[in-house]
Amino acid sequence: xxxxxxxxxxxxxxxxxxxxxxxxxxxxxxxxxxxxxxxxxxxxxxxxxxxxxxxxxxxxxxxxxxxxxxxxxxxxxxxxxxxxxxxxxxxxxxxxxxxxxxxxxxxxxxxxxxxxxxxxxxxxxxxxxxxxxxxxxxxxxxxxxxxxxxxxxxxxxxxxxxxxxxxxxxxxxxxxxxxxxxxxxxxxxxxxxxxxxxxxxxxxxxxxxxxxxxxxxxxxxxxxxxxxxxxxxxxxxxxxxxxxxxxxxxxxxxxxxxxxxxxxxxxxxxxxxxxxxxxxxxxxxxxxxxxxxxxxxxxxxxxxxxxxxxxxxxxxxxxxxxx
Ligand code: ATP
Numbered sequence: 001x002x003x004x005x006x007x008x009x010x011x012x013x014x015x016x017x018x019x020x021x022x023x024x025x026x027x028x029x030x031x032x033x034x035x036x037x038x039x040x041x042x043x044x045x046x047x048x049x050x051x052x053x054x055x056x057x058x059x060x061x062x063x064x065x066x067x068x069x070x071x072x073x074x075x076x077x078x079x080x081x082x083x084x085x086x087x088x089x090x091x092x093x094x095x096x097x098x099x100x101x102x103x104x105x106x107x108x109x110x111x112x113x114x115x116x117x118x119x120x121x122x123x124x125x126x127x128x129x130x131x132x133x134x135x136x137x138x139x140x141x142x143x144x145x146x147x148x149x150x151x152x153x154x155x156x157x158x159x160x161x162x163x164x165x166x167x168x169x170x171x172x173x174x175x176x177x178x179x180x181x182x183x184x185x186x187x188x189x190x191x192x193x194x195x196x197x198x199x200x201x202x203x204x205x206x207x208x209x210x211x212x213x214x215x216x217x218x219x220x221x222x223x224x225x226x227x228x229x230x231x232x233x234x235x236x237x238x239x240x241x242x243x244x245x246x247x248x249x250x251x252x253x254x255x256x257x258x259x260x261x262x263x264x265x266x267x268x269x270x271x272x273x274x275x276x277x278x279x280x281x282x283x284x285x286x287x288x289x290x291x292x293x294x295x296x297x298x299x300x301x302x303x304x305x306x307x308x309x310x311x312x313x314x315x316x317x318x319x320x321x322x323x
Pocket of ligand 1: 009010011012041071072073074075076077078101102103104105106107108109111124125126127171
């Protein structure tokens with residue numbers, strides 16, 4: 001009989017609950033015991049563990065957030081902190097850990113696995129900045145929330161001939177902004193991966209105005225050098241050239257809180273179940289993700305050493321389509 005633990009870490013992402021359910025029930029089906037760790041790595045260090053039975057994960061799949069809670073723990077970044085976590089795992093007799101989270105969380109998982117503990121990661125972050133999974137749990141739902149907001153802003157923008165600067169999340173990664181911009185029909189997209197000249201955005205907006213557009217949308221990633229606030233300050237100085245009246249909307253955490261859509265529930269289910277299968281066959285120190293449509297494992301050492309590239313040719317496509 002084995003006993004495993006599961007935790008969620010970093011920013012919450014819609015679909016984490018479906019992953020917890022899949023991990024729990026797949027392990028229970030093997031006759032294993034499962035413990036949930038509350039508040040991510042902070043709870044792992046503190047030994048904040050709760051037993052998870054099949055009924056404990058009933059009716060959680062359709063809800064955003066995570067029933068286990070999540071946290072950011074600076075102590076876990078230290079070897080002393082991780083040693084405390086190992087001690088807590090040992091005292092509960094845990095012999096395998098599933099870490100559901102993003103880049104930082106999988107870096108923590110890598111360091112823990114380097115200390116000899118069997119860890120399997122599950123790719124989950126709305127930022128989609130994790131090497132080892134083409135798409136991560138939560139991205140699709142967050143993207144749809146951003147799109148719904150952009151669609152609504154377009155309606156009011158059209159009525160009043162306004163331009164909206166819409167800032168979306170994504171930390172240092174422009175994926176959400178790029179995809180929301182393309183799917184939302186934005187006039188311009190500003191992301192951290194490309195140095196944007198704010199005068200160029202002014203030019204795009206004023207051209208759109210002169211071409212008779214009744215509205216304009218600029219999607220900006222929070223991590224861009226010119227985020228919404230910096231761009232807005234620049235635009236105010238060039239209001240005369242732009243033509244449109246300007247408004248700023250920062251979507252912020254609204255993007256995180258949604259109920260997961262079908263895609264994220266299914267992805268979380270496949271990845272969560274596979275994390276347990278990996279532990280069962282003795283494979284650990286890996287991340288479970290989706291690559292080219294298939295569920296695959298990638299060594300955590302490779303995950304932390306690589307950066308997932310963003311297809312920047314899509315920016316050019318958007319320039320063409322925004323005409
Ligand atoms: P998201 O990007 O969706 O917020 P994330 O997993 O990238 O998710 P982070 O806040 O970067 O979120 O990381 C979560 C936690 O992982 C941190 O609070 C810390 O406890 C742990 N962690 C991050 N980096 C390291 C590291 N270098 N070594 C050990 N642990 C780390």
